[in-house]
Structure formats: structure tokens, C-alpha cells
Amino acid sequence: MFSYCSDPSTLDGLTWLSCYLTTGKHMGLYVSVVTVLVLLAVTAPVALLFGFAGAASARSRIAPLRWFGKAYTAIVRGVPDIAFFLFFVIALDQGFEWIRHKILCSDWDQPIRQGSDFVVCDAAKLPLSSSPQWVHETYGFLLAVLTFAIVFGAFAANVLFGAMRAVPRAQMETAEAYGMSHRQAFWRIMVPQMWVYALPGLSNLWMVLIKATPLLFLLGVEDIVYWARELGGTKNARFTDYPHGDWRMWYFLALLVFYLAFTKVSEIVLDKIMKKLTHGQATAAGEAQRKAAA
Amino acid sequence: MSCWDTIADYGLRSIGIGERLLPTENFTLCQQFTLIGSGMLWNIYFGVLALLAGFFFAVALAVGKASQSRLIRKPAEWFIFVFRGSPLFIQFFFAYFLFLSLKQVIPFFSPLTSAWLGALVVLFFNTAAYSAEIFHGALQSIPKGDLEAADAYGMSGWSRFRRITFPTMLRLAWPAYTNEAIFLFHATTLVFFSGFPAWRQKGDALYYANYFADKTFNPFIPYPILAGYFILLTLCIVGLYGLANRHLNRHLPSNARRPIKLRPTLLR
Amino acid sequence: MKKLILTTAALALTAGIASADGHGKTVRMGTEGAYAPWNFVNDAGEIDGFERELGDELCKRAKLTCEWVKNDWDSIIPNLVSGNYDTIIAGMSITPERDEVIDFTQAYTPPDPxxxxxxxxxxxxxxxxxxxxxxxxxxxxxxxxxxxxxxxxxxxxxxxxxxxxxxxxxxxxxxxxxxxxxxxxxxxxxxxxQIGGGVGMGVRESDQELKATFDAAIQSMKDDGTLNAMIAKWEVASQW
The missing domain is CATH 3.40.190.10 (Periplasmic binding protein-like II)
Known part of the structure; x- marks a missing residue:
């Protein structure tokens, strides 16, 4: 990175450290911080969408849809996320390729499963094996987002389902009395009001989601814990210009600070949102806000 | 070899009883079900003990966090913040490191470096912190009228806490606490996966599932088996907590809603 | 996000240069990147080590374009058979159990204790x-x-x-x-x-063509002594 870094063995103290912390490998760590943040930012709305769909279908008047919604939340919530991640991504990937294979290569005569091999035609590969590496990584990233969203969507569905039930019955009855249809009452009365009941559960879920990011490596995304472990391990002078002993302690300490800071910021932001949402709601806190203002 | 033999050989393998060597070839479904099930013993052990012990500590922490005194409130707040704010991965790493150093200074602490105690301690602290936050939230939302009524009856201090505050807090916190119990059982899979070493191939369900996935190179059998076991376990937890919830709410009129609901059909 | 794509694109570029003159199909090489001196991540953040050098040389001889992929050891075989990359070159010993699920090229290092x-x-x-x-x-x-x-x-x-x-x-x-x-x-x-066999490259069983290509390339490196020189340079094993 810096010009004086060409021969690290002659350096010491802070200059050495400045070179050490700016190696290409450390850039990998910094990139992974961004990756994790981007992943969280993308996953949260997608998981919320899954959760909303799950909760809405669990309330549906159509029985198969209701069963699907209930089964989705019950099954996915019952499985430890780590066990889910260990096989689900491969299954998801194979599922996509299988569908593409059926569409793109209908004249293919060989079986897809050959022994333990999973073979689809070249055109069905996702991404194509000739695509550049960044396409592969982006695809892996999107798969990780999807898997995270499916898992945390189930938890979100559970929270939202509870929140929909918490909206006072009288509100819905009033809507009906005004002649709103079921659909209108759902979208105009229930959905706007349910968030205040859902937010405590959802913020808790967000905290859990943040702390699930060390599992990203199982999904093929290089996360910060992976890099901390890799960088902190004992480094032999044969393979690096910056040999050192077991420094995992320091890297993990940095991670600890990162996660604690991230949690703190999240708490502050979520508190703000809660204050906003409470405004004008028919809850005790909303009442308190109204009284304080008056 | 019949499946019963396999169960006899490996049913308690995770705690060191039975066949010493794990199967190394011709893996049957029965072996996978048996060994992964055997590993579940550890998950249940960690989960149940951590929850039980964690419950009492959590109540203390929650009361501490709600305390007027800064001296009590601040440590409780920090404890909860640190354990809720960091991934379990990192907690296991630091705990193992700390326990190793402790052991070198004072041999008395040597059991802490094995999973059965060390991991249990970490999980205990972890669940205590999460539950404490839930209980604290519940404490804050205890209806003011309940406490005023207690005052009117002349209750104070311990008797007010035991008879009014504590039961109401539990009742309010119970749904969220159920979720926390589920999360804790799920978290027990991390013990051998990243935290503590496995001795003599005695590990939890995920350890054995991992073993089979590695030996058969097919993740699509052992992990779904593991998932199945956990779904069953989760159903048990939800059932037990549901029973407890009924007990906690037994005096409330909302429970009487059920017969009322049934009446129209009976009348018709 | 932009930064992520930029750096990965740069990585892909450097990986591609090694065999830029090859015009065959792209072969994705799966490795662990945490097993010095066989394969590891160097200071620059690239995959390095004995197998990186060997793999690049093999690809050059076989006129293939090779790209390097890092994968967790635990799922390295399932990801190969499911087609996420085409070879495993990660210091993997040839064992009968593994051989049942995937195929190995001929060993590129002799069995070592x-x-x-x-x-x-x-x-x-x-x-x-x-x-x-x-x-x-x-x-x-x-x-x-x-x-x-x-x-x-x-x-x-x-x-x-x-x-x-x-x-x-x-x-x-x-x-x-x-x-x-x-x-x-x-x-x-x-x-x-004395446990485990020599170390070879893993390929899918349905991919016999690729296996033959790499077999031939390894043989040619054995024959002209470049493989021994490489083994000596990285001190990974005994020589042939």
C-alpha cells in the first residue's frame, strides 16, 4: 500500500503495523465488512417480505395457502439455522439449475443424477462456467441472501402473525361497519397499525440476524469471522512478509467491538423508529406520548 | 446387523457408552438416525441446564437493570449488552481462551475447558442475558394498577415482588421467553462446531451429522435428519411452554373465552 | 457493493492472466486456501502455494483457462459433485472412500507419512x-x-x-x-x-475427459522433472 512497505522485515512499530494492516489480505477483511453490511441491508427487507407473505398466507381463508403458511413458519423455525445452511444452499442451487435444465435443454438424453454427480447441460449452469468470477460471487451472495431471507422470514412471519392478531378487533369491526371489504380492511386498517405491535419482535430478530452473520462462510460468502480466523492464525515467515504468532485474540477483540458498536447503533435507530410508530397509536405508549404533548 | 443392534451399540455413544469406534463404512440410515439422536442428548443437556440456571440469573439481572441504584443497574446493563450484542461464536472463543488461562494458573478450573462445563457456563450467561432483557421489558409493562393494588393491601418489598411483580412479569414475558428457549436449543449446536473440542468422538447431534456428511459426502441425508430431530424438540418446547403459559394465565378471564366461543355451536 | 465487485473482478483478472493464452474452456479450480504450504492466501490476498503454482502450470500445458475458487473444506466435495467448480486441488489424499464418490487424477505427490x-x-x-x-x-x-x-x-x-x-x-x-x-x-x-495415499486432483466421475486431460498434463510434468522441482521448492512432500 505505502511506498515504504517494500521490505517489511526492516520496519517496526507503527510503520510496520500500518503496512501490515493494509496488505491485500487485510483488504479482504475490510471488503468482507462491507459485504456483511450490504448483505444485512438487502436481507432485512427481503426477509420482511417473506415474513409478510408467510403471515398473510397463515391467515388466509384458503386452506392450502393457510397450511403452507403455517408449515413454513413451523418447520423453518424448528431447525437450527446452522443445520439449515449446511445443506440448503446446495439444494437451492441444484433446484435452480434443474429448472433451467428442464427449460433450456429439453433434448438432453443423459440423466441429471449420475451416481453422486449432479450434471446439467452447460447452458443451464448458474452462473455459466465461463462467466467471470465476480458473477459467481454475486450469485453466491444472492443465494446467501435468499437463504437468510427464507430462514429469518419464517421468524418474521411468526412476529407479524402475532402483530396482526394484536390489532384491536374493534378497529376491524369499525372498518367493516364502514362497508370496507375484507381486503380493504386488511390493507387500510390492519397493515398500517400492526407495525407498532411487530416492532419489538422485529428488532429482536434484527439483533439475531446481525449475530448470524458469522455463519455466512457456510454459505460460501467470506465473512468477517472467517477473515479474522484466517488473519489471526499463526503466520510462518516462509509464507508471508509479516510473520506473527497466534493473534486471533486481537482480531476477535476487534470483531467484538464491531458487533457491540453495531448493536448499539441499531438499538438507537430502532428506538427512534419505535417513537415514530407509536405516534397516534391506540396503545399505552401512544397514549403517554399524546398526554406529554398536550 | 439389525437396527436394534445398532441402537444398542450407538444409542448412548455420545456419552461414551457402547461401541468405541464409529461406523466407518456401509453407512445405514439407522446408524445415522441413532448416532445423531444420541448426539441430541448433549443438545438437550446443554439446553435444559442452561435454561434452568439461566432463568434465576435472568430474573436477578432484570430486577438489577430496573433498579434505582446506579451501582446495581450499570453492571446488569453492561452484562446484558455484551452478551446480547456479540455472536455466540465470539463468546465461545473468548471463553475457551479464558478458561485455558485460568486452568494454567489454578488447576481447580480445569473442568471448564471441557464442553460439558465450559460451554454450559457460556450458554448459561448467554441465555441469562437474553432472558433478562425479555423480563426487563415485561417488568416495565406491568400495569400500574396492579402495583397500586398491592400497595393498598399493605404489601411491600419481598412479598409484593413474590406475589404480584414476579407472576405478572412472567405472564407478560412468557411468549417471548418461549422463543428464547427455542433459540437457545438451536444455539447448542455451536458448542462442538466452533467452540469446544470434541473428546473421543463424543459430540452433539451436529457433530455426528457432520461426521456422516463428511464420510458419505452427501449432506442431503444427515442434515435433514438433524433438522427433523430439532423440529421434534422444538415442538416439545412449544408444548411444555404452552402448558406453563396456561398455568400462568389460569386465573385470567381470557382463558374462559374458549367455552364462550363454543357455545353458539352447542346452541345450534 | 461496488467495491466488492471491483476487487473480485481484479482477482478474477489476475487469476485469468496465468493462462491468458489458453483458448480451451474455463475450468474452475476449487481449493481451501488455508493449508500452507499446499494452498494458502498470501499477503496480497491471492491464493498461493504449491498447488496454485502446479495448477496454473497444468492448465497452461492443457491449454485451459483456469479460475481459482475458495471453498470451505467441509463442503468441498458436495460442491464439486453439484457442479460449482470442476476440480478439487486442495491437498486431498486419495482414499478409497473419496474415490467412491469422485474420481482422482493420478497422484501429483507420492504418499507421505x-x-x-x-x-x-x-x-x-x-x-x-x-x-x-x-x-x-x-x-x-x-x-x-x-x-x-x-x-x-x-x-x-x-x-x-x-x-x-x-x-x-x-x-x-x-x-x-x-x-x-x-x-x-x-x-x-x-x-x-503411513496413512493416506498420494495427493491427487479430484474431478467429477462424469467428467472423464477432464480427468484424462489433467492426467496427461501431470504425466508430462513428472516426465520432464518440473513436478519434482516444484515439490522441492515448496517442501510439500518427498519427490518422485
Missing amino acids: SAYVAMSADVEVEGGVIAAQATTIQAAFVAEQGWTLVEFATPDETVAAVKNGEADAVLADKSFLDTVAGTDGLVMLERME
Whole structure:
């Protein structure tokens, strides 16, 4: 990175450290911080969408849809996320390729499963094996987002389902009395009001989601814990210009600070949102806000 | 070899009883079900003990966090913040490191470096912190009228806490606490996966599932088996907590809603 | 996001340059990147080591365009058979169990013994507490002997366990232990164990063409002595 870094063995103290912390490998760590943040930012709305769909279908008047919604939340919530991640991504990937294979290569005569091999035609590969590496990584990233969203969507569905039930019955009855249809009452009365009941559960879920990011490596995304472990391990002078002993302690300490800071910021932001949402709601806190203002 | 033999050989393998060597070839479904099930013993052990012990500590922490005194409130707040704010991965790493150093200074602490105690301690602290936050939230939302009524009856201090505050807090916190119990059982899979070493191939369900996935190179059998076991376990937890919830709410009129609901059909 | 794409694109570019003159199809090479001197991530953040150099040379000889992919060891075989990359080149010993699921090219290093490292040279291995990385052939070996096996998730932790007295010795590949023996009072024991075959490249069983291509390329490197030179340079194994 810096010009004086060409021969690290002659350096010491802070200059050495400045070179050490700016190696290409450390850039990998910094990139992974961004990756994790981007992943969280993308996953949260997608998981919320899954959760909303799950909760809405669990309330549906159509029985198969209701069963699907209930089964989705019950099954996915019952499985430890780590066990889910260990096989689900491969299954998801194979599922996509299988569908593409059926569409793109209908004249293919060989079986897809050959022994333990999973073979689809070249055109069905996702991404194509000739695509550049960044396409592969982006695809892996999107798969990780999807898997995270499916898992945390189930938890979100559970929270939202509870929140929909918490909206006072009288509100819905009033809507009906005004002649709103079921659909209108759902979208105009229930959905706007349910968030205040859902937010405590959802913020808790967000905290859990943040702390699930060390599992990203199982999904093929290089996360910060992976890099901390890799960088902190004992480094032999044969393979690096910056040999050192077991420094995992320091890297993990940095991670600890990162996660604690991230949690703190999240708490502050979520508190703000809660204050906003409470405004004008028919809850005790909303009442308190109204009284304080008056 | 019949499946019963396999169960006899490996049913308690995770705690060191039975066949010493794990199967190394011709893996049957029965072996996978048996060994992964055997590993579940550890998950249940960690989960149940951590929850039980964690419950009492959590109540203390929650009361501490709600305390007027800064001296009590601040440590409780920090404890909860640190354990809720960091991934379990990192907690296991630091705990193992700390326990190793402790052991070198004072041999008395040597059991802490094995999973059965060390991991249990970490999980205990972890669940205590999460539950404490839930209980604290519940404490804050205890209806003011309940406490005023207690005052009117002349209750104070311990008797007010035991008879009014504590039961109401539990009742309010119970749904969220159920979720926390589920999360804790799920978290027990991390013990051998990243935290503590496995001795003599005695590990939890995920350890054995991992073993089979590695030996058969097919993740699509052992992990779904593991998932199945956990779904069953989760159903048990939800059932037990549901029973407890009924007990906690037994005096409330909302429970009487059920017969009322049934009446129209009976009348018709 | 932009930054992520930029750096990965740069990585892909450098990986592509190694065989820019090849016009065959793209072959994705899967490796672990945490097993010096076989494969590791160097200071620049690129995959480096004996297998990187070997793989690039093989691809050049076979006129293939090769791209390097990092994958977790635990799922390295499932991801190969499911088609996420085309070869495994990750210091993987050829064992009968693995051979049932995937195919191996001919070995590029001869079978080498596994070694022990302990805090003193007169440690009794038999019946002692032996550390090994979980789900390796060494772990299976120790379990079979009936000694007390203690398994850790990473090789680093196994060595650390010996240093802090949790285990009497660690059993692992000799080439890996060579890198740690002599540091912090660790010594290599006389005793060696002959477990595992040579190391080869893993390919899908349905991919016989690719297997033949790499077999031929490895043979040509064996024949002209470049493979031995490479083994000597990286000190990964004994020579052919």
C-alpha cells in the first residue's frame, strides 16, 4: 500500500503495523465488512417480505395457502439455522439449475443424477462456467441472501402473525361497519397499525440476524469471522512478509467491538423508529406520548 | 446387523457408552438416525441446564437493570449488552481462551475447558442475558394498577415482588421467553462446531451429522435428519411452554373465552 | 457493493492472466486456501502455494483457462459433485472412500507419512491424548487406535492445544507440521504413521475427459522433472 512497505522485515512499530494492516489480505477483511453490511441491508427487507407473505398466507381463508403458511413458519423455525445452511444452499442451487435444465435443454438424453454427480447441460449452469468470477460471487451472495431471507422470514412471519392478531378487533369491526371489504380492511386498517405491535419482535430478530452473520462462510460468502480466523492464525515467515504468532485474540477483540458498536447503533435507530410508530397509536405508549404533548 | 443392534451399540455413544469406534463404512440410515439422536442428548443437556440456571440469573439481572441504584443497574446493563450484542461464536472463543488461562494458573478450573462445563457456563450467561432483557421489558409493562393494588393491601418489598411483580412479569414475558428457549436449543449446536473440542468422538447431534456428511459426502441425508430431530424438540418446547403459559394465565378471564366461543355451536 | 465487485473482478483478472493464452474452456479450480504450504492466501490476498503454482502450470500445458475458487473444506466435495467448480486441488489424499464418490487424477505427490509434534521428543504417543483436525484421515486413524482423540475445527487449534497442554501431541500431515516444528518449543517425534495415499486432483466421475486431460498434463510434468522441482521448492512432500 505505502511506498515504504517494500521490505517489511526492516520496519517496526507503527510503520510496520500500518503496512501490515493494509496488505491485500487485510483488504479482504475490510471488503468482507462491507459485504456483511450490504448483505444485512438487502436481507432485512427481503426477509420482511417473506415474513409478510408467510403471515398473510397463515391467515388466509384458503386452506392450502393457510397450511403452507403455517408449515413454513413451523418447520423453518424448528431447525437450527446452522443445520439449515449446511445443506440448503446446495439444494437451492441444484433446484435452480434443474429448472433451467428442464427449460433450456429439453433434448438432453443423459440423466441429471449420475451416481453422486449432479450434471446439467452447460447452458443451464448458474452462473455459466465461463462467466467471470465476480458473477459467481454475486450469485453466491444472492443465494446467501435468499437463504437468510427464507430462514429469518419464517421468524418474521411468526412476529407479524402475532402483530396482526394484536390489532384491536374493534378497529376491524369499525372498518367493516364502514362497508370496507375484507381486503380493504386488511390493507387500510390492519397493515398500517400492526407495525407498532411487530416492532419489538422485529428488532429482536434484527439483533439475531446481525449475530448470524458469522455463519455466512457456510454459505460460501467470506465473512468477517472467517477473515479474522484466517488473519489471526499463526503466520510462518516462509509464507508471508509479516510473520506473527497466534493473534486471533486481537482480531476477535476487534470483531467484538464491531458487533457491540453495531448493536448499539441499531438499538438507537430502532428506538427512534419505535417513537415514530407509536405516534397516534391506540396503545399505552401512544397514549403517554399524546398526554406529554398536550 | 439389525437396527436394534445398532441402537444398542450407538444409542448412548455420545456419552461414551457402547461401541468405541464409529461406523466407518456401509453407512445405514439407522446408524445415522441413532448416532445423531444420541448426539441430541448433549443438545438437550446443554439446553435444559442452561435454561434452568439461566432463568434465576435472568430474573436477578432484570430486577438489577430496573433498579434505582446506579451501582446495581450499570453492571446488569453492561452484562446484558455484551452478551446480547456479540455472536455466540465470539463468546465461545473468548471463553475457551479464558478458561485455558485460568486452568494454567489454578488447576481447580480445569473442568471448564471441557464442553460439558465450559460451554454450559457460556450458554448459561448467554441465555441469562437474553432472558433478562425479555423480563426487563415485561417488568416495565406491568400495569400500574396492579402495583397500586398491592400497595393498598399493605404489601411491600419481598412479598409484593413474590406475589404480584414476579407472576405478572412472567405472564407478560412468557411468549417471548418461549422463543428464547427455542433459540437457545438451536444455539447448542455451536458448542462442538466452533467452540469446544470434541473428546473421543463424543459430540452433539451436529457433530455426528457432520461426521456422516463428511464420510458419505452427501449432506442431503444427515442434515435433514438433524433438522427433523430439532423440529421434534422444538415442538416439545412449544408444548411444555404452552402448558406453563396456561398455568400462568389460569386465573385470567381470557382463558374462559374458549367455552364462550363454543357455545353458539352447542346452541345450534 | 461496488467495491466488492471491483476487487473480485481484479482477482478474477489476475487469476485469468496465468493462462491468458489458453483458448480451451474455463475450468474452475476449487481449493481451501488455508493449508500452507499446499494452498494458502498470501499477503496480497491471492491464493498461493504449491498447488496454485502446479495448477496454473497444468492448465497452461492443457491449454485451459483456469479460475481459482475458495471453498470451505467441509463442503468441498458436495460442491464439486453439484457442479460449482470442476476440480478439487486442495491437498486431498486419495482414499478409497473419496474415490467412491469422485474420481482422482493420478497422484501429483507420492504418499507421505503423517507426523506427530509434541512439546518434548520423548512423549509416549500410544494411549496419549492426540489432537487432530476434525474429520481428517488423521482423526480417523487416532480413533481407530483407541487413543484419546481430541478434535478441533482448524489445524491451528490442534497445534495450540499441544502448546497449552490440552493434548500430548498433534497428528497431521508432515508438510504442515514442518512449518510449526521448532517454534515455541514444539518438536517433531521420530514416529511417523503411513496413512493416506498420494495427493491427487479430484474431478467429477462424469467428467472423464477432464480427468484424462489433467492426467496427461501431470504425466508430462513428472516426465520432464518440473513436478519434482516444484515439490522441492515448496517442501510439500518427498519427490518422485
